[in-house]
Amino acid sequence: MQIFPRQLNYLPLVLAVAAFTAGGAITFVFWFYFSPKNLQVGYAPEQPVPYSHRLHAGELGIDCRYCHANVEQSAYSMVPPTQTCMGCHAVVHPESARLAPVRESWATGDPIEWVRIHQLPDHSYFNHSAHLYGAKAVYEDGSEVRVAVGCTSCHGRIDQMEVVAIAEPIAMGWCLECHRNPGPNLRPVEEITNMAWEPDEEWVSHQEDHARAVNPPEHCNGCHR
């Protein structure tokens, strides 16, 4: 007795084509949609204003917090209002064509549409001030020092970047590396914006004291609140 109809002979072929198509579609979706460029080290989008951190932070030596003000007080690192740009550029290069979007924003009140470079997923909570405000470390001899994470630890040598690019893979494994062993990334709180700071032997010898002072969370709820 013939249980299966004849058409079922094509079933393996149909299945193979379907599997190939579905596999291709899934690969494409993940490749195109779930793997955005802005999560990769080196992502350096073109900004509406060709602002050079190398010039302003590097050569001119403007402190990070002149523009990203109160970053050690607030959860967010503020992108400065146009006002901050115009504070200097009303006088410095007031006619520059490259600053036209800044002047336009100042005149119209519309924001400059900076392209976001560092973007955390919605389910993770990051607080700039927690990393920058400084924790009090006490040495064996009783002396105290306030330690914090420097800008360069996550953002790289911004002062050498003509166009800002992602310097570190801002992903959970990378975060946890430091949360498990914060010592090497801690520095005196006065030096957080110093791009060229290097620890001396004395500082390195106290890394354990520093790590104990900050005691970063490693449990899920620390960041996934």
Next chain:
Amino acid sequence: MSRRKPYALPTDRFDTGSGQVMWRSLEEKEAIVSGQTTALRKEAAAELPGGFAKGLPIVEAGGLLKKAKAPVADVSVDILQKQPRLSRRGFMQAGGAATAALALQGCIRRPESNILPFSKGPEYTIPGIPQHFATVTARGNDALGLLVESNEGRPTKINGNAEHPSSLGATDTRAQLHIWDLYDPDRSHGPASSEGDSWASKSWADVDAAREALVEAHTEDQGAGLVVLAPPTSSPSMLRVRRRFAARFPQATLHEWESVADDNVAAGADAAFGQKVYPVYNFSTAEVVLAVDSDFLGDDAGSLRNQRTFGPRRALTSPDRQIMNRLYAVEATYSVTGAMADHRLRMKAARVGSYLRALAKTLAGKGLALGGVAGAVAAADTAAYPSDWHASGADDRLANRG
């Protein structure tokens, strides 16, 4: 092919003419075996009330949507029951897929989002740190001090202002809900004028023009025929504006009206003190409190302040405790004050006036000087009210005059 045998009775013994005989319960099997299926079906039908009809297409779950199957002659379908188009299983499938998609969306950081900073940053605003603004909301003639938390220019929470004497750090239910007023889509966005049955939006320039026209029209007659309707206020600024208005247009009339108002309180204060005052109670020194149709601990204006001064007299475990105060409540409806009272008397609101006269008469009989109202009280019927609510209670009150 499945090797599981269907729950079928052998057809050679139980041939009903329609193929295999299936059963779903032991009772049904019994009934089929004993040939009493009709009785069982009747029993089952009796268990299913409703507008049943036979021979209708049955809808069954299949995929997301229900599929209609061919009519079965002897199966009832409840025609009164609305048949859902979406099967229960289909609903769960679609809902689960949607939830998974939402959860996945949270992980995705699509390229190219923008950061839009201010052009001209507002003063003292640090993104990420909330600001707090002190403000005041009106409670009839009273005012309630509030502290509004604002995140990047968006108010998110309203709490009491600890430094304001009528709030002392607390808010009432209405103040907690004011936050929704700020996001109410029906909230007016600007001036409007009534045109026929509806409202038409106007610009502030229109308001200025209309006001100037009004002022011009009433300059000669000093405001005769001009009527202003306004809510009651205790705001010094608003009162100053009203005084200036009255000075400019002496013939105009200004009416104050509020749907829930303290008119009786104001009239009572007027009678008691001979001038227009707004009573602010201090219960911290009161030994005996009589609340007559007054919810001074609940919904009345100034209730937060009242609670703060009334409450400590009842903190019996407090080391610096004083003699516990005593609260009598006479009221027509349930209220927080009535629930708090040591003695509660329910009374029609219409009888409150005559009760007060009876109380005054009793107090006068015990030696309280009544002054100008003695004549009005003399005819009061003290017998109409429970004696302990004006006789023994009066002793309590007389002993603690203040």
